[in-house]
Amino acid sequence: MILRPCLDDFKNIGYYLGKIILGLGLTMLIPVILGLTRGEINPALDFVMGIEITLILGLVLTKLCFTEKDLNWMQGMIVVSLSWLMAMILGAIPLYLSGHWKSYLDACFDAMSGFATTGLTLVQDLDHLSFAHNLWRHLIMFIGGQGIVIVALALFVKGISGAFKMYVGEARDERVLPNVIHTARFIWLVSIVYLILGTAALAVVAMLNGMRPFNAFFHGACVFMAAFDTGGFAPQSQNILYYHSLPFEVVTVIIMVLGAINFKLHYHIWMGNRKEIIKNIETVTFFITIMLTFFITAVGLNQLGTYPKAVMFFRKGFYQLISGHTGTGYMTIYAQQFINEWSHLALVGVIIAMALGGAVCSTTGAIKMLRIGIIFKALKEDLKRIILPERAIVVQKFHHIKEVFVEDKQARAALLITLAYLVLYGIGAIAGMWCGYPFLDSLFESTSAAANVGLSCGITEVNMPAVLKLTYIFQMWAGRLEFMSVFTLIGFFIAAIKGK
């Protein structure tokens, strides 16, 4: 029997959702400040209106649903999934008001793409977008990469046990520190430190490449936020190709890889445990999968002789691959070049890389390295059981901060999530083909959306069918939250309708 949700459920969800919305509203102050300092009055007004609407909604929710009760698992999950939808709707307000998005759906698409750190975009005339709006596009990636709920946990929530339920709901299955709020603050500390260092590095390179200091720092900050959070937005329409610079590309590769590493691993490296990098199952799997997918891509590119020189091969072939594998989506080629100049095999290499993703508890999407590692270890264990004598005791271990024995429960969970991702990639591909796009193009774009990557082969553009825009929005949302909180929300709606 399904139980219909009671009033308390709605109140709890509404109250915590309201708090998160209030937090989101306050983050819009940053582009307002930048807009005013750069003399961009109308863009600043767009954000003022965005803040007002967001705060009104947040205040109404916290007032109407005021409660002192803590969240249960179901409520925590629903708060998370609804927070991301509300962030999309509210975060799109200033974007839409700028006039650079053709419809509100397009603005919502970009807002979800930003928060989910995907990087697919429907913006028009990006090269004339204001500093304030451009900063917002990248800031939402920074917020979304760390997690919208993490922002609220780190800044606005003090000592609630429900915090952990929201933390898990946001696809973070690992705590860096015993206390979840301390974990959230640590994640922000890591991100801010890297933000300062990364921005400085990119800005110096940009200045050496002939950019003016303010622009160099602005571009540095924006590109860092999108690279570290494996997002993929860039301030100019040519993406990373705009800079025409090898050093700039090298720095972005380093930042993308840092973003794809588990925050727990960052913590251990910071604490001096550097050996963990070479022992950890995630980094080992990451290295192997990069090599394998690059091999496939390289063979594919060689078939057509697309990039005959080694430097070209690195800057075009390897760059797109590592960008796809880390889930960033930064591009140094035009979207159409994927289809026109890359062989099918090379595209398959990139699709596999995108589908695999980076580490758990990082800013990447997709299946993730820990799950791939566990599945591989479980498979190895099963093969050993078949090969070795029946009386032999077979155990399989892996190293992830500490030595862990592979259990059936872990393998099952890893396989289920992997299966869910494969289904999600398939759904988008079918939707693409239904709209008339070829199979490989549809699969490429669908994997990019669902794995929160952002590489595009040209399907994502203003005139693509609305149904495909909605499909990709769903894929980005479900892919970023890793299904559980999305399934819980769907279950909640069914219970509200059919429950007794």
Place this chain on the structure above:
Amino acid sequence: MNKLKAENSKRKIKTQSLKFLVLNFGFTLFALRLTLSVVFAQSISSTELINNAKQYDGKVVVYTGEAIGELMARDKFAWLNVNDGKAAIGIWIDKNLAKEITYTGSYKSKGDWVEIVGIFQRACPEHGGDLDIHALGMRKISGGRQDIERLNLSKRNQAIVLLGVLCSIWILTRLKYK
């Protein structure tokens, strides 16, 4: 003897006319090739260039668009990104040629509209495989301008109304709590 002379002069005339014909044919061919290449290179859009990169690879093209972003000087050359409304393409240009650029497109300015004549590269070997154009010449078609931003009154009024609503709700919440 006279007959031989006459035959020789006839042969000479024949050879000369043949030479003339060959030269004429060659010239016509050259002129045709020149005309074709100009036609080939006239106002090619970024979409056309990107979608048919192999076809245009290494050819002289004419590309027109707005100078955007900023001019990035690299030694004696500079990178200039030019957007024709569909996409932007990087132009590798002599710094002296680029001096003509006064405005580049951004939120606050419309960039100069320029016509670039240059060699199109699908995957430039000099620049790590970038799709770019190495400029041979540049002509400013129309100058850009600084955009003066005017306050959008409708937005301002909406913001004031929303502020009123927000303040009222905030006061109401405070009252209830007290």
